[in-house]
Amino acid sequence: xxxxxxxxxxxxxxxxxxxxxxTIKDATxxxxxxxxxxxxxxxxQLYMRPTKTSDEKDVDWFDFRLxxxxxxxxxxxxxxxxxxxxxxxxxxxxxxxxxxEWRRCHQQGYANALKSCTTLVDSEFMYNHLEKCGYQYGxxxxxxxxxxxxxxxxxxxxxxxxxxxxxxNTSVVQPHxxxxxxxxxxxQIVLVMLSKGGHELMPTxxxxxxxxxxxxxxxxxxxxxxxxxxxxKTKWTGIRETTSSIVTLDKDASEILMTIEGVRTTVxxxxxxxxxLQVVENKLCYNxxxxxxxxxxTKKQTQMYCEQAFQATEEPVQFFEDIDFxxxxxxxxxIGPMLGREHERLEPHVRKYLDWMVRQKGLLDGGMSPFSxxxxxxxxxxxxxxxxxxxxxxxxCAQGKFFVTVGRNLLAILSGELxxxxxxxxxxxxxxxxxxxxxxxxxxxxxxxxxxxxxxxxNIFPCPxxxxxVPSLKRFARYLDGLAHKNPSLKILxxxxxxxxxxxxxxxxxxxxxxxxxxVPRYGxxxxxxxxxxxxxxAQELFTxxxxxxxxxxxxxxxxxxxxxxxxxxxxxxxxxxxxxxMFSGFSFGIHGSCQ
Numbered sequence: 001x002x003x004x005x006x007x008x009x010x011x012x013x014x015x016x017x018x019x020x021x022x023t024i025k026d027a028t029x030x031x032x033x034x035x036x037x038x039x040x041x042x043x044x045q046l047y048m049r050p051t052k053t054s055d056e057k058d059v060d061w062f063d064f065r066l067x068x069x070x071x072x073x074x075x076x077x078x079x080x081x082x083x084x085x086x087x088x089x090x091x092x093x094x095x096x097x098x099x100x101e102w103r104r105c106h107q108q109g110y111a112n113a114l115k116s117c118t119t120l121v122d123s124e125f126m127y128n129h130l131e132k133c134g135y136q137y138g139x140x141x142x143x144x145x146x147x148x149x150x151x152x153x154x155x156x157x158x159x160x161x162x163x164x165x166x167x168x169n170t171s172v173v174q175p176h177x178x179x180x181x182x183x184x185x186x187x188q189i190v191l192v193m194l195s196k197g198g199h200e201l202m203p204t205x206x207x208x209x210x211x212x213x214x215x216x217x218x219x220x221x222x223x224x225x226x227x228x229x230x231x232x233k234t235k236w237t238g239i240r241e242t243t244s245s246i247v248t249l250d251k252d253a254s255e256i257l258m259t260i261e262g263v264r265t266t267v268x269x270x271x272x273x274x275x276x277l278q279v280v281e282n283k284l285c286y287n288x289x290x291x292x293x294x295x296x297x298t299k300k301q302t303q304m305y306c307e308q309a310f311q312a313t314e315e316p317v318q319f320f321e322d323i324d325f326x327x328x329x330x331x332x333x334x335i336g337p338m339l340g341r342e343h344e345r346l347e348p349h350v351r352k353y354l355d356w357m358v359r360q361k362g363l364l365d366g367g368m369s370p371f372s373x374x375x376x377x378x379x380x381x382x383x384x385x386x387x388x389x390x391x392x393x394x395x396x397c398a399q400g401k402f403f404v405t406v407g408r409n410l411l412a413i414l415s416g417e418l419x420x421x422x423x424x425x426x427x428x429x430x431x432x433x434x435x436x437x438x439x440x441x442x443x444x445x446x447x448x449x450x451x452x453x454x455x456x457x458x459n460i461f462p463c464p465x466x467x468x469x470v471p472s473l474k475r476f477a478r479y480l481d482g483l484a485h486k487n488p489s490l491k492i493l494x495x496x497x498x499x500x501x502x503x504x505x506x507x508x509x510x511x512x513x514x515x516x517x518x519x520v521p522r523y524g525x526x527x528x529x530x531x532x533x534x535x536x537x538x539a540q541e542l543f544t545x546x547x548x549x550x551x552x553x554x555x556x557x558x559x560x561x562x563x564x565x566x567x568x569x570x571x572x573x574x575x576x577x578x579x580x581x582x583m584f585s586g587f588s589f590g591i592h593g594s595c596q
Contacts (some may be wrong), residue, residue, distance in 0.1 A: 001033055001078040002213070003180045005064045008048050009082050010177070012062065018087040022177070024213040027080030032206070033068060043069040051081070060084040080210075085217075106247050106256050110156075113231040114148075115395065117156045121147035121197035129198035130191060143185035145227070147192055152397060152436060155193040156231045159185040159248075161222040178220040178258075186230050186258065190244045190265065193234040203267040203518050205242060211262025219250050219257045229253055238545055239507050239521070240267040267518055289514045294482040305482070306475040319396070323403055326389055328364065328371050329380050330407035331357050338414055350414055398432035405429060431538070434501035477509045480573065484510050487572065489524035495557050495576040497528045500539040502577040507543070521546070527566070529555035 006022050013019055036042055047065040066078040123145050127137060146158040162179035187207065195202045219225055229251065234244040242265045248258035292305060335357050343351060363369045371377070379385050390408070393400040405423070412418035424430045484490055490510075497503055503526075510521040528539060528550060536552045543550050555564055557576075562568045 001029070001066050002027060002080075002210075003176070003178060003183055004044075004046050004066060005048075005078075005080070005082050006177050006215075008046055008064070009062060009084050012048060012050075013060070013084045014086070019084055019217045020087050021085040021214060021216045023083040023085055024210065025081050025083075027078065027210040027213065029078050029206070029208050031075055031077050033066070033077050034070075036070070045069075060086070085214075103256050106259065107249070107253060109247060110229065110231050110249055110253055113150075113154050113156050113233075116150040116152075116154055117148040117231075119149050119151055119197055121149065121192065123147060126192060126195075126198045129195060133195065133202050134204045135191070140181045141184055143181060144188055144192070147197065149193055149197045151196065153193065153233050153235050154231065155189050155197075155234070156229070157189050157192065158227045158251075159189075159230055160227045161220065161225055163222045163226075176221055177217055178215065182220065182228075186228075186246060186248055186260075187263070189230050189232045189246065190234050190242065190263065193232065193244075194242065201516055203516070205265040205267055207263060208266050209262070209264040210260060211264075213258070213260045215248075215258040216256070219255065220248070225251055227251055228257055236504070237264075238542060239504075239511055240518070240545070241265065289485070291482055291485040293486055294479060295486065302479070306478045308478065319393075319400075322389060322393055323400070325371055325376070325379075326386070326393060327403065327407060328360070328369070329386055330410050331360055332364070332380065334411040334414060335361055337411055341415070347416075350416075353414070398436040402429060402433040431499040431501070434499050435504070437501065473505065477505070480506065480509050481512070483573065484522035488522035490522065490572045491525045491570060492523055492573045492575065493527045493529065493566070493571045495529055495555065495574065497530050497539065498535050500528070500542055502575065503528060503539070503543065506575065507546075524549065526550045527553055527555075527571075529553050531556050 002024060005024065009022060010019065033044075034042070045067050047067070048062045049064075051061050051063050061081055061083045063081050064079065065076060067074050067076050069075075123142070126144065126147055127142050130137065140162065143160040143162075144157050145160060147155070148157070149155040159182060162181045164174070191202070191205075192198075194205065220228060229249045230246060232244050232246040234242055237243045244260075244263040244265070246258070246260040246263060247256065249255065250257055292301075294302060294305070297305060335354075338354055338357075343354075346354065360369075364372055366372070371380070390404050394404040395401075406413070409418055409423055413420050413423070492506075494503060494506070507521055510523055511518055513519045513522075526546070526549060528536075528543070529552075530536070531554065533552070533554050540552060553565070555561060555566065
């Protein structure tokens, strides 16, 4: 649809000026453009109206609307604004510096994405997986190659440009700035990230809005190029929506060909999917969903039921070994200056932590640590190696960045020179850390618990095998799904909800019905709590579409919940993720006092 607006804008452009590109803003997609197979096709009309606002430097903006006529009615499919961008002489003010810096910034972003996107994905495997998720792509609409993703929020790919002769039985080539199949392929990179490279089933999502798009007038079509390079960042911004940014470069990554900001997609429900993308073929009149009554299961039966959700995965042992070694280095570097301070002047919790550090240093010096051998001690004294390890771990994932940031500032934290809360909560350091911890725990049997132990430094390089019996979130998800299936009006209390990382996963569990069909989340009341209301601002924005069912309340679980306004004995589920090691005694009281 946007390709039609681009081609129309070219026809309305000033023929005496050289076109360098096009800018599209506030493009909204109301409904898909379905091309029928009948001979008469479908009637389309594209409206282009010149417009100029007081804040625009050029007059070449057009409001556009695309409408289709089918079954005796008109439908508005898409609308937005488009600008023809003409060649400009470099300004005397900056001599083109702004343009060069803009290009350099995107090139650096692509280089960083290549470093983080280390998981390769086979194109055929990816498209086969998307077919299972309901996306029916023809041959021309499968242009993605050289796929890779980071496992968190980034993906890279190469997109083949449409070659007319290979898809049509004609030698006639229609000139175009960008072919619809190429444009669609660029947007498909979002699906690579959402499906984790084809390894996770995903709901069907369709684009609903593009905040701003710029594309070059050249370099995006054949025969000028056979392919372009693309990288994107995608994140869930709620239960049903994602937001992405996409950048397209030429095959040498030397020129920027397209930038897209604020690509919003939304999940379509099964009945919407049946009419738009035919994702789920619903049975007429009924849909039976059988699940056991978890309240009637014995303890052994419950364990067997939850185990069905678990699949053993290979743990990132090398990552944990590197983390544990680096944390040991941070301890040894901080312990000397701290021992030189007056012990009595330190805060009580700092004194306890310092005593623990001394014991760990004793284990290291006494040959009781995995890092006691001489080769490890040589590495501890190798500044270049330590700096390289810090950079590698920091750039590997959100958890790595969290550990390295805290470790580098450990001495300043213990000495009181640095405010710990300002360090942790300035920006998205803690939020990204917890979101990634919870997500990876859904993929692993022991990731979360191993990570928590290492994060608190309560053991030096614990053996992953000893955590094989620890329940993973997948087991919890299956049990919670069973509870919600029996009682879709659950009353849930989450203690220490913090950044909302666990809440997001819980809402996904509660929103899935039947065979991965999305619907209204199965709960009646959800109390999102933390010791401080300072956590609630971002969370309220994240869960704004849940309305009055989701409440935000302050709760200090070390004190009587009833005195804080909570009705004890009424909750069906109490969730406390990543908090029990911080408040064990009060946590136990809160659980027994709040659940039925």
